[in-house]
Amino acid sequence: MAKWRFEPGHTAAEFRVRHMMVTWVRGHFKNVHGRLEFDPAQPEKAAVAVEINTAELWSGEPERDEHLRSPDFLDVAHHPKITFRSTRVEPTARNEYKVSGDLSLRGVTHPVTLEVRFLGQGRSPFNDTRVGFAARTVINRHDFGVSWNAPMQDGGMVVGDDVLITLDAEAILES
Secondary structure (H helix, E strand, O other), X not given: OOEEXXXXXXXXXXXXXXXXXXXXXXXXXXXXXEEEEOOOOOHHHOEEEEEEEHHHEEOOOHHHHHHHHOOOOOOOOOOOEEEEEEEEEEEEEOOEEEEEEEXXXXXXXXXXXXXXXXXXXXXXXXXXXXXEEXXXXXXXXXXXXXXXXXXXXXXXXXXXXXXEEEEEEEXXXXX
């Protein structure tokens, strides 16, 4: 099985959550690290491990970023990493898979399933071989102890419960 490493400069994770029940707030993590075992001819044998540095969160608003890094949300001082480790890969269509695994966030681990699309493989101008993937899942933030909120005057809450997570990954062949 071919072994790949994520190319951090071209790999990113994003989350999106409802804000004040009227719009979405997005946050980004660049410099995502990971390893992958993958052969397009045998995708069911694939395995992936991802690590995200929580302190590198960026939402475009410095005050919001500090709040998101605080104990109210990610608590980066005590939980500096978000990790995902696959446990199963199930092909669902051509170049599409359900990748089940364990997501650890704030010291809490729960199983999640990512919907993954294999975007392709090719030789780069840098004399290496690369593959690309796009993945997404939805989690309930309360499952991971991320429960800060405040009520809206007209009903509802400031922060939604469901968090949409996307990951765009480019990996370089190691062996």
